[in-house]
Amino acid sequence: MLAIDVHDLRKQFKVQKNREGLKGALKDLFKREHTEVAAVKDISFQIPQGEICGYIGENGAGKSTTIKMLTGILVPTSGKLVVNGFVPYKDREKFVQGIGVVFGQRSQLWWDIGVIESFQLLRKVYRVGEADFRARLDELVETLQLQDLLNRPVRKLSLGQRMRCELVAALLHNPSILFLDEPTIGLDIVVKTEIREFLKRLNKEQGTTILLTTHDLQDIEALCSRVIMLDDGRIIYDGGLEELKSRWGKGREVQFQFTDPVSLAAVSAYTGDMAVRWSLENDVTAKVWIPREMNVSDVLSRVVGQKEISDIKIFETNTDEIVREIYQSGSAEAPRDLSALSDDNASEKEPAKAGAGER
Amino acid sequence: MSRFAFMVSLYRDYFANYMKTKLSYRADFLVEVLSDLMFNGLNLVFIFIVFMHTPSLGNWSEAEVVFVYGYFMIASGLFSTFFSAWNFSERYIVKGEMDRVLTRPAHSLSQVMLENMDPPSIVGAIVGLVIMITSWSTLGLPFHWYDPLVLIVMVLGSCFIYMGIYTAMSAISFYSDAPTGIGPLIYNIQNYGRYPVEIYNKTIKFLLTWLLPFAFVGVYPASFFLGRLDEWWMPWLTPVVGIVVLSLGLGFWNYGVKRYRGAGS
Numbered sequence: 362m363l364a365i366d367v368h369d370l371r372k373q374f375k376v377q378k379n380r381e382g383l384k385g386a387l388k389d390l391f392k393r394e395h396t397e398v399a400a401v402k403d404i405s406f407q408i409p410q411g412e413i414c415g416y417i418g419e420n421g422a423g424k425s426t427t428i429k430m431l432t433g434i435l436v437p438t439s440g441k442l443v444v445n446g447f448v449p450y451k452d453r454e455k456f457v458q459g460i461g462v463v464f465g466q467r468s469q470l471w472w473d474i475g476v477i478e479s480f481q482l483l484r485k486v487y488r489v490g491e492a493d494f495r496a497r498l499d500e501l502v503e504t505l506q507l508q509d510l511l512n513r514p515v516r517k518l519s520l521g522q523r524m525r526c527e528l529v530a531a532l533l534h535n536p537s538i539l540f541l542d543e544p545t546i547g548l549d550i551v552v553k554t555e556i557r558e559f560l561k562r563l564n565k566e567q568g569t570t571i572l573l574t575t576h577d578l579q580d581i582e583a584l585c586s587r588v589i590m591l592d593d594g595r596i597i598y599d600g601g602l603e604e605l606k607s608r609w610g611k612g613r614e615v616q617f618q619f620t621d622p623v624s625l626a627a628v629s630a631y632t633g634d635m636a637v638r639w640s641l642e643n644d645v646t647a648k649v650w651i652p653r654e655m656n657v658s659d660v661l662s663r664v665v666g667q668k669e670i671s672d673i674k675i676f677e678t679n680t681d682e683i684v685r686e687i688y689q690s691g692s693a694e695a696p697r698d699l700s701a702l703s704d705d706n707a708s709e710k711e712p713a714k715a716g717a718g719e720r
Numbered sequence: 721m722s723r724f725a726f727m728v729s730l731y732r733d734y735f736a737n738y739m740k741t742k743l744s745y746r747a748d749f750l751v752e753v754l755s756d757l758m759f760n761g762l763n764l765v766f767i768f769i770v771f772m773h774t775p776s777l778g779n780w781s782e783a784e785v786v787f788v789y790g791y792f793m794i795a796s797g798l799f800s801t802f803f804s805a806w807n808f809s810e811r812y813i814v815k816g817e818m819d820r821v822l823t824r825p826a827h828s829l830s831q832v833m834l835e836n837m838d839p840p841s842i843v844g845a846i847v848g849l850v851i852m853i854t855s856w857s858t859l860g861l862p863f864h865w866y867d868p869l870v871l872i873v874m875v876l877g878s879c880f881i882y883m884g885i886y887t888a889m890s891a892i893s894f895y896s897d898a899p900t901g902i903g904p905l906i907y908n909i910q911n912y913g914r915y916p917v918e919i920y921n922k923t924i925k926f927l928l929t930w931l932l933p934f935a936f937v938g939v940y941p942a943s944f945f946l947g948r949l950d951e952w953w954m955p956w957l958t959p960v961v962g963i964v965v966l967s968l969g970l971g972f973w974n975y976g977v978k979r980y981r982g983a984g985s
Binding site for chain 2: 434453482
């Protein structure tokens with residue numbers, strides 16, 4: 362059975378146009394002009410039960426809008442949408458009983474009361490029986506190690522502690538689908554890892570379907586078997602993470618550290634007419650980019666022995682770079698000249714461009 | 721009915737949490753009650769001052785006007801106890817807290833009401849009841865066994881009117897993203913309802929009776945007990961108007977929720 366079934370889903374927002382200047386403002390007062398802006402443009406995808414799917418895209422690509430439609434918060438402009446057997450916005454109250462939602466930037470919990478009291482209140486709202494609640498809570502508290510936090514008010518928790526509590530809050534009613542909107546935003550690496558481990562376990566043991574949006578591609582690598590990539594309201598890639606990597610990540614890079622200074626011309630001469638590209642990091646460090654179809658050993662054998670080498674490192678193009686490259690080309694269909702990839706390697710690792718507020 | 725029982729049990733739990741939170745800020749709680757009482761006290765003083773200058777207002781004596789005011793306090797105090805989402809637009813629409821509300825399995829309006837309950841307001845309702853009983857004896861009105869029951873029906877009707885109007889007002893934020901200045905306007909009109917409508921001109925009387933029926937939270941139902949009726953059925957319209965206004969308000973809300981656009985996260 363499909364957990365999520367989406368056909369030609371579209372969401373348009375009416376945006377008021379503000380004309381410039383005082384004159385424009387006066388005109389706006391009498392006659393407003395609106396433009397329709399489509400945040401999500403006729404997307405279709407299916408997610409079977411028990412899958413962990415990553416939903417990625419730049420700010421403003423339409424991720425949050427999609428999640429909000431899938432969780433019944435927003436009503437789509439057009440298209441077909443079935444989640445967990447319900448049309449989310451139609452049977453909202455019944456539907457949300459079967460899903461869990463975590464918005465990384467927004468709290469589900471009551472600020473001033475103890476964590477456990479928030480949980481109790483949610484138990485009532487979701488009509489979970491006392492016995493079920495106890496069993497579920499004990500289990501979750503143990504896996505996420507929240508024993509010491511339960512009696513503290515939420516406002517006194519650190520972000521990492523709060524996020525773990527948010528997860529429990531979203532799972533108390535044992536939902537079969539969990540939606541996570543940037544669950545690891547702002548967390549340190551330890552908590553991130555903990556949360557990833559927890560989600561993986563949840564998926565494995567309970568078969569919970571998970572759909573998460575994130576800007577942290579480590580989340581995707583650690584969790585997702587499938588990635589849906591969104592750009593400007595359209596799906597530009599939908600498929601396995603491995604496939605994405607093998608299709609795009611065609612190169613590897615080897616970094617040599619020599620004991621004596623080298624020049625670009627000198628190192629280039631070692632490999633002769635091989636289809637590789639050299640670049641110099643500093644006097645003693647040089648990098649060579651090798652296409653996937655070529656053996657690393659061939660290149661190594663050429664270089665080793667030419668000069669004294671103090672260190673060798675091999676880099677595989679990681680998902681960050683692949684994704685950045687796809688955004689820049691605007692399509693995941695036809696990989697372009699991949700040598701561009703290695704050019705940006707040294708530059709910033711930030712995959713997401715800062716943009717206007719997310720829709 | 722099970723839905724109603726569910727809401728009542730939720731109210732109890734939210735109330736318990738409200739108390740837990742408030743008890744840690746005890747002074748806050750007291751200040752809230754006191755300011756509420758002072759506000760209503762000043763309005764009462766205003767009525768007394770007016771009657772120092774005139775023996776009657778459009779045929780209404782001081783005690784009668786105070787009686788009507790007492791009724792108004794009961795209804796508005798009770799209403800505010802359960803509904804005080806004055807900052808709805810800012811908190812739920814602009815900040816996008818409606819997102820969270822909509823991912824929970826209970827009606828969105830009831831959740832907003834639960835999250836914004838204001839139990840100190842009940843003190844105002846109690847004071848209103850005391851004022852009403854006092855002027856009841858001052859006026860030497862007869863007491864019938866059914867009067868308390870009628871009072872309950874009337875007060876419920878009046879609360880429904882408030883709820884319908886203020887629900888619709890909150891729901892405006894679903895339709896228009898600019899904050900509207902309509903809130904204070906409605907609130908001012910509401911305050912006209914606690915005086916006998918006969919003292920106003922025809923337009924205002926019509927407005928308060930049929931358009932924004934605040935006269936049904938005050939003078940009309942109160943005149944049943946005062947026994948001054950031009951038309952005997954007028955007070956009995958209170959519950960009817962209440963149900964109509966509440967249904968309209970809820971409809972406007974439910975339709976508005978479908979247009980909710982969320983805040984950029």
